[in-house]
Every structure is written in structure tokens, then in C-alpha cells.
Amino acid sequence: xxxxxxxxxxxxxxxxxxxxxxxxxxxxxxxxxxxxxxxxxxxxxxxxxxxxxxxxxxxxxxxxxxxxxxxxxxxxxxxxxxxxxxxxxxxxxxxxxxxxxxxxxxxxxxxxxxxxxxxxxxxxxxxxxxxxxxxxxxxxxxxxxxxxxxxxxxxxxxxxxxxxxxxxxxxxxxxxxxxxxxxxxxxxxxxxxxxxxxxxxxxxxxxxxxxxxxxxxxxxxxxxxxxxxxxxxxxxxxxxxxxxxxxxxxxxxxxxxxxxxxxxxxxxxxxxxxxxxxxxxxxxxxxxxxxxxxxxxxxxxxxxxxxxxxxxxxxxxxxxxxxxxxxxxxxxxxxxxxxxxxxxxxxxxxxxxxxxxxxxxxxxxxxxxxxxxxxxxxxxxxxxxxxxxxxxxxxxxxxxxxxxxxxxxxxxxxxxxxxxxxxxxxxxxxxxxxxxxxxxxxxxxxxxxxxxxxxxxxxxxxxxxxxxxxxxxxxxxxxxxxxxxxxxxxxxxxxxxxxxxxxxxxxxxxxxxxxxxxxxxxxxxxxxxxx
Ligand code: GAP
Numbered sequence: 031x032x033x034x035x036x037x038x039x040x041x042x043x044x045x046x047x048x049x050x051x052x053x054x055x056x057x058x059x060x061x062x063x064x065x066x067x068x069x070x071x072x073x074x075x076x077x078x079x080x081x082x083x084x085x086x087x088x089x090x091x092x093x094x095x096x097x098x099x100x101x102x103x104x105x106x107x108x109x110x111x112x113x114x115x116x117x118x119x120x121x122x123x124x125x126x127x128x129x130x131x132x133x134x135x136x137x138x139x140x141x142x143x144x145x146x147x148x149x150x151x152x153x154x155x156x157x158x159x160x161x162x163x164x165x166x167x168x169x170x171x172x173x174x175x176x177x178x179x180x181x182x183x184x185x186x187x188x189x190x191x192x193x194x195x196x197x198x199x200x201x202x203x204x205x206x207x208x209x210x211x212x213x214x215x216x217x218x219x220x221x222x223x224x225x226x227x228x229x230x231x232x233x234x235x236x237x238x239x240x241x242x243x244x245x246x247x248x249x250x251x252x253x254x255x256x257x258x259x260x261x262x263x264x265x266x267x268x269x270x271x272x273x274x275x276x277x278x279x280x281x282x283x284x285x286x287x288x289x290x291x292x293x294x295x296x297x298x299x300x301x302x303x304x305x306x307x308x309x310x311x312x313x314x315x316x317x318x319x320x321x322x323x324x325x326x327x328x329x330x331x332x333x334x335x336x337x338x339x340x341x342x343x344x345x346x347x348x349x350x351x352x353x354x355x356x357x358x359x360x361x362x363x364x365x366x367x368x369x370x371x372x373x374x375x376x377x378x379x380x381x382x383x384x385x386x387x388x389x390x391x392x393x394x395x396x397x398x399x400x401x402x403x404x405x406x407x408x409x410x411x412x413x414x415x416x417x418x419x420x421x422x423x424x425x426x427x428x429x430x431x432x433x434x435x436x437x438x439x440x441x442x443x444x445x446x447x448x449x450x451x452x453x454x455x456x457x458x459x460x461x462x463x464x465x466x467x468x469x470x471x472x473x474x475x476x477x478x479x480x481x482x483x484x485x486x487x488x489x490x491x492x493x494x495x496x497x498x499x500x501x502x503x504x505x506x507x508x509x510x511x512x513x514x515x516x517x518x519x520x521x522x523x524x525x526x527x528x529x530x531x532x533x534x535x536x537x538x539x540x541x542x543x544x545x546x547x548x549x550x551x552x553x554x555x556x557x558x559x560x561x
Contacts (some may be wrong), residue, residue: 062438064376068304070454071434074514076100077305089301089309096514097430099464099495101312104429105291107344107461108314110561112289119287119316120280124268126293127249127259135399136267136392138244138260144299146241147213152228156213157299158238163216163224164188164208166195173201175224175232176208182378185210213238243296245309261295266421268292269317270392273404273417284406284417285329287318291426303377305427312426319417321408322390326366326418330387333422334369337383341371344429345459346436350374354381364391373432382432383424390416433462437515443542445505456515457540460559465516466494467556470507472523474500483522486534486549494556512539517559520552 071077075094079086093101113121133139145158160180165172176191178184188208196205216224218237225232245261262268269288276288291314301308320329334353342348356368366387373382393404393416405414437457442450460466467490471483480500490496497516499507504521511519521535525546536547536555547555 062376062435064304066440067376067431067434067438070438070456070513071097071304076434089298089307091305091308091310091427096464100433100458100462101426101430103462103464104344104426104433105312105314108340108426109289109291111340111343112287112314112316116287118282118285119289119318120276120282122269122272122276122288122290123292124265124272124290126262126295127247128262128267128271130259131399132267132271132396133244133260133263135395136270137395138263138267139242142244142263143240143242145214145238146299147238148236149226149228149234150236151231151234152226154226154228155299156227158213160300161213161227162188162210163213163220164192164210165220166192166208167206168196168201169203170206171203173199175220177225177227178210179227180212241299243298245295245297262292263296264294264423265290265292265313265315266317266423267392269315270396273317273319273393273396274402277406285318285320285324287316289314289316303375303380305431306375306377306380308427311428313423314426315421315423317392318420318422320420322415322418324418326387326420329420330367330369330385333420334371334385337371337385337422337424341383341429341432343459344433344462345457346373346432350432350436351382352379362391364389373428375431375435382428383422385420385422388419388421390418392419393417433458453509453512455512455539458515458517460517460556461561463515463517464495465497465511465514466518466560467552468497468499468507468511468516468519470498470504470519470521471500472504472521478527479522479524482526482532486520486522489549490556494560508537508542515539518555520547 074096076097078092078094080090080092081087109121113119130139147156147158147161148154149156156179161177162180162184163175163177166174166176174195176188176195178187178191181187185208188210192205192208213224213235221235221237223232224235226234244263246258247261248257249259250257268290273288276282292312293310294313295310298307298309305311318329318333320326338351341351350373352372352374354370354372356370361368366389368384368386370381371383371385372379396402397404397416405416407414434456439455439457441453441455443453445451458464469483469487469490471479473479483498483500487496487498497511499510501507508519517539519537519539521537523535526532526534531548533546533548534552535544536552537544
């Protein structure tokens with residue numbers, strides 16, 4: 031085998047000749063409420079609650095016609111840029127249910143846990159690190175405790191609760207500012223004194239205990255413990271378990287990556303924030319294998335930059351992106367460094383994409399557990415070694431929520447008669463917009479217009495997701511397309527059929543400007559913008 035010892039330069043803005051056109055230079059989008067996003071997602075068929083007719087199922091969601099398109103476009107952009115347009119990354123599709131020993135070796139059976147706190151009275155369950163408490167301290171003495179669930183307002187809620195507590199108990203003296211802690215920090219003697227958020231009374235919360243988030247199932251006809259298997263909680267282990275298969279068959283050389291898109295399942299204690307934290311979700315992960323002597327920090331930084339550039343290429347504004355570097359003391363012992371790309375969601379700045387330098391931990395674990403060495407031979411030094419890995423791991427659903435939040439705007443605009451009206455618009459990048467172009471004959475009762483429009487529609491839909499709409503006033507039709515994020519509308523009007531050189535009105539979503547365009551230029555525009 032031939033080796034390149036040091037990592038190749040990864041141009042963060044280039045995908046095989048395409049210089050990603052980041053939309054990040056556009057002004058930061060206005061603040062948007064989650065209620066508006068959830069309402070639009072339902073109203074226009076992007077996202078529904080799973081099993082809604084039975085009252086919904088917490089932590090599970092369905093993607094409607096537009097949501098399915100949007101999600102597919104996000105996946106396709108990632109796959110094209112990450113796999114097809116790169117020479118150093120190959121794809122994989124591993125099974126969702128793998129041998130249970132995979133999850134023992136990876137450490138998930140023993141350690142894929144969240145700290146769980148029960149309220150014995152209300153039967154509510156909380157993630158301990160999302161349940162906050164504070165001592166109520168008056169004149170330096172602790173006189174009681176208050177609690178609140180994690181939110182943007184946790185500190186303010188705890189302060190207000192402490193003031194209420196002091197007033198209700200008629201305690202005189204000076205209240206100290208509260209110091210918020212989460213339940214993982216509670217001392218044993220404090221737990222009985224902290225009120226449950228469900229009942230407001232102390233005495234019912236249990237100490238935190240480890241709750242394994244893997245979904246269990248049974249494989250085969252037996253229901254005993256020997257038949258237990260797990261729905262995968264991440265796609266990554268498929269890449270590690272198949273590393274040798276890909277190495278032996280894939281004509282790959284270091285450094286190289288194995289990428290996968292697929293469903294993952296986690297029995298989250300508190301699924302929340304719409305699709306941000308759900309129990310069934312989709313991941314796009316890539317394991318980038320490097321030589322043990324490679325400059326891992328440089329490679330790590332290059333992948334972080336690549337991920338940031340990619341997010342901008344699908345329309346996320348730089349103003350909403352930031353980095354969080356995990357403190358060294360909180361990293362797993364094998365981890366060399368983890369940086370999360372954060373996104374400013376309406377409910378706070380939260381993790382979107384984690385990029386971890388994992389050393390050779392995973393391959394070593396699988397080698398030890400399976401007895402199958404995962405080393406490769408270094409022709410240069412004539413030594414065997416286990417490759418190290420850089421892992422960019424992101425959730426499709428989190429990206430989809432981010433593009434919905436960043437793209438959403440409500441604006442005052444003037445209609446044809448000059449009256450001010452509201453328009454709701456989703457400023458999706460053309461790369462991911464569920465509908466690329468809408469074809470609109472000006473009048474549905476003019477067969478000459480309809481015939482041209484239908485012909486254009488037929489041609490366009492061979493290559494692109496196109497919407498044909500002839501119902502209603504043209505202004506109303508534009509608004510409908512704005513609301514689902516269609517970048518362009520093409521109107522077939524009288525000029526189209528009366529003037530030579532057949533042109534259409536091209537109406538642009540964001541600027542709402544109109545110009546004339548012919549068919550060849552329309553295809554050219556789409557070719558350049560939808561890639
Ligand atoms: N293999 C590493 C790994 O799975 P992770 O940080 O647990 O790392 C990677 O997950 C990404 O998957 C996260 O950054 C997030 O985008 C997404 N993700 C994780 N848990 C999720 C959940 N419950 N719902 C939606 N997306 C989730």
C-alpha cells in the first residue's frame with residue numbers, strides 16, 4: 031500500500047471545482063419565534079408530529095411533502111460535496127441494527143447515559159443537567175431551595191422564585207443573588223430540600239442516576255437477554271466496524287474518509303425544541319482516517335473550516351454560527367479535542383455540528399473486542415499502526431431546523447395596487463430549496479399561455495423540482511411560493527406569446543424584482559445556482 035503521511039490541504043470553500051457561494055454576506059436574519067416556525071412547518075407541509083391522529087408521539091416527527099424534499103436536498107448537497115466531489119472520501123451504508131458486541135466495544139452499553147432525576151410524586155422525569163436549583167440565602171443563611179428547568183430565563187426564574195419564597199415565608203433580611211447549579215452538582219443532603227418543578231414541593235426528587243439512551247430490541251424469536259440488540263445511537267460505529275472491509279476493497283490510501291448518512295435513535299429523556307432533540311433522527315457522519323504521525327490538530331482545524339464553509343454554502347449566515355471548544359478536562363480520556371459549530375437557534379445558541387479528534391480509540395476497541403487487528407502496514411517505516419480519526423458528525427434535522435430559522439422572515443410589502451401587506455418568506459439557498467422554480471401562466475383561461483407554461487414545466491421537471499400553479503391572482507401565487515422558499519417564479523405572460531424570441535418574466539424571491547429571461551438563460555441560471 032502507498033501512504034501519504036501528512037494530511038492533504040482541504041480547501042474549505044471548494045468542492046471539486048465549485049467554489050461554494052456562501053450566502054453569509056447577507057445581513058443577519060431578524061429574530062424569529064419557534065411558534066412561527068412550528069406553525070409554518072405544519073401549515074405548509076414541512077413537518078408534522080408523528081402519529082398525530084393518535085395524539086402525537088413525543089420525540090418523533092414526520093416530514094411532509096416539502097420537508098421531505100428539503101431534507102433530501104440537504105442530504106444530497108452533503109453527499110455530493112463530502113463524497114462524490116472529493117477524491118479522498120468514500121461512502122458507506124451500514125445496518126441500523128449491528129451485533130450487540132459493537133456497542134459493548136464502543137463503550138455505549140456501559141457509558142451512553144444521561145443523568146436522570148425522577149419526581150416520585152408527579153412521575154415526571156428530568157435530565158439532571160437540565161434541572162437547575164439554587165439555595166435561597168438570606169443574611170448569609172440558607173433558608174430553602176428553588177428550582178427551574180433549563181431555558182433562556184433559568185437564572186431570572188430562579189431569582190424570582192427565591193424572592194417569592196422569602197416573601198411567602200415572611201423571612202426578614204437581605205436576599206443574596208441566586209447561584210444556579212444543575213442537579214448533577216447537588217449534594218446528597220440538598221436533594222431532599224430541592225422542590226420538584228412539577229409539584230413545587232421538596233422531598234420527591236431522586237438523586238441522579240445513569241440512564242442508558244440506547245433503544246433495545248430483540249433479534250430472532252427469543253425474548254430473553256441473549257437476544258437483545260440495539261437500534262444504533264450513531265452511524266459512526268458502522269464506519270469503524272467496516273474499516274478493514276473498506277481498506278481491503280476500496281482502493282483507498284491514507285488520509286481518507288468513510289462517510290455515511292442514516293437514521294440514529296436515542297431514547298432522549300427530554301426530547302425538545304421541536305426537531306432539535308428527537309428520539310429518531312438522521313446523522314451525516316464522516317470518519318477521516320489519518321496516519322498516527324499526522325498533524326491531527328491541523329487536520330482537525332481544516333475539517334472545522336470545511337464544515338463552516340459548507341454550512342454557509344447552504345445558506346446559513348455567518349452571524350448565526352460560532353465555535354465552542356470543549357474544555358480539555360471535560361473530554362473523554364481518548365479524545366484529543368472536540369469543537370462544536372454552534373447555531374443561534376431562537377431558543378439559544380446550541381450545538382449543530384461536532385468535530386472530534388478521537389485518536390485511534392474506536393478502531394483499537396474493536397480490534398481488542400473482536401480479536402481482528404485493525405492495523406495497517408506503513409511501507410515507509412515498515413511498521414504496523416492503527417490509524418487515528420477526525421470525525422465531523424452532524425444531524426440532518428438540526429441543519430433543517432437551522433435553515434428554517436435563518437430563512438424565515440415576515441415583511442411589509444406593497445401589492446400591485448400599492449397597499450401594504452405582510453409576506454412570509456423562507457429565504458432558502460437555491461441549493462436546498464424544496465421547489466427550485468414555479469411555473470405560472472398569467473391567466474388559466476388563455477390556452478396559448480397555458481400551453482407554453484405546461485411545455486416549460488415538462489422540460490424543467492426532468493431536472494429540477496418544479497411547481498406548476500395556475501390558480502389565483504399572480505400576486506397571491508408569488509406569496510405562496512415565497513412562503514415555501516421557492517427562489518424563482520417564471521410567469522408566462524402576453525409578452526411571451528406576442529413578442530419574438532420567447533421570453534418569460536423571472537421574478538426573484540428575495541428582491542422581488544422582475545426581469546425577462548429566455549429558456550436557455552433560465553436553464554443556465556439554474557445550472558449555476560442549483561449544484
Ligand atoms: N458519532 C459522534 C456523535 O454521534 P453526537 O454529538 O452525539 O456525536 C452528532 O451527535 C450530531 O448528531 C450532533 O451534533 C447533532 O447535530 C446530532 N444529534 C445528536 N443527538 C440528536 C438528537 N437527539 N436529535 C437530533 N439530532 C441529534
